[in-house]
Amino acid sequence: DAMVIQNPRYQVTQFGKPVTLSCSQTLNHNVMYWYQQKSSQAPKLLFHYYDKDFNNEADTPDNFQSRRPNTSFCFLDIRSPGLGDAAMYLCATSRVGTLQETQYFGPGTRLLVL
Amino acid sequence: DAKTTQPPSMDCAEGRAANLPCNHSTISGNEYVYWYRQIHSQGPQYIIHGLKNNETNEMASLIITEDRKSSTLILPHATLRDTAVYYCIVRPTGANSKLTFGKGITLSVRP
Numbered sequence: 306d307a308m309v310i311q312n313p314r315y316q317v318t319q320f321g322k323p324v325t326l327s328c329s330q331t332l333n334h335n336v337m338y339w340y341q342q343k344s345s346q347a348p349k350l351l352f353h354y355y356d357k358d359f360n361n362e363a364d365t366p367d368n369f370q371s372r373r374p375n376t377s378f379c380f381l382d383i384r385s386p387g388l389g390d391a392a393m394y395l396c397a398t399s400r401v402g403t404l405q406e407t408q409y410f411g412p413g414t415r416l417l418v419l
Numbered sequence: 420d421a422k423t424t425q426p427p428s429m430d431c432a433e434g435r436a437a438n439l440p441c442n443h444s445t446i447s448g449n450e451y452v453y454w455y456r457q458i459h460s461q462g463p464q465y466i467i468h469g470l471k472n473n474e475t476n477e478m479a480s481l482i483i484t485e486d487r488k489s490s491t492l493i494l495p496h497a498t499l500r501d502t503a504v505y506y507c508i509v510r511p512t513g514a515n516s517k518l519t520f521g522k523g524i525t526l527s528v529r530p
Contacts, residue, residue, distance in 0.1 A: 309462075347506065347520035347521060347522055347523060348457075348463065348518075348520050349520070350517055350518070350519070353517075395462050395463070397462070397463075401516075406512060406516065407465045407468075408463075408465065408518055409465070410462030410463045410464065411462050412461055412462050413460075413461070413462050415460075
């Protein structure tokens with residue numbers, strides 16, 4: 306089945322140690338998003354790629370970077386994780402230009418910072 | 420900022436209809452109403468969306484008032500697996516259109 310895949314589901318890192326979260330999709334969608342969701346809060350958009358064009362949200366910290374080497378894969382890099390970066394990170398995709406432009410979400414990666 | 424307001428929580432009995440309200444009094448003419456839900460520890464899931472007409476799919480029905488300032492998501496026969504946070508979101512269509520999640524409403528379906 307076509308889907309959005311995030312690995313791993315749980316990631317543990319140390320304070321200040323760079324970490325990369327990965328997302329892949331088999332939907333061939335041209336837009337990929339990264340959201341951060343802290344405990345008991347709503348998902349918050351960090352940035353998205355429209356094809357190869359990177360779109361950063363104004364309040365996303367510089368500590369967060371992203372790469373999209375091809376249509377199927379997108380990575381979230383946290384350069385120096387702090388305790389406040391512990392959260393669920395959600396990847397989503399959509400095909401802009403369709404009537405619905407529905408976003409399809411992966412299961413998320415829960416990041417723990419020690 | 421989210422342009423919608425929802426009650427924080429509600430519950431309903433299994434097998435009964437769940438009617439989830441949403442207010443979006445500042446909605447613009449080109450903005451759609453979307454509903455997503457998030458079951459605990461999972462990613463959000465699309466349910467339904469509409470512009471001004473009522474919509475129905477295999478999951479739910481969406482009733483939008485004539486003035487479009489509010490809407491109701493209806494789950495016709497709620498099951499325990501429908502327990503989740505339900506997000507009502509207003510967004511325009513088009514490239515770079517974002518989903519801005521509000522606090523959502525927590526629906527608890529009781530046996």
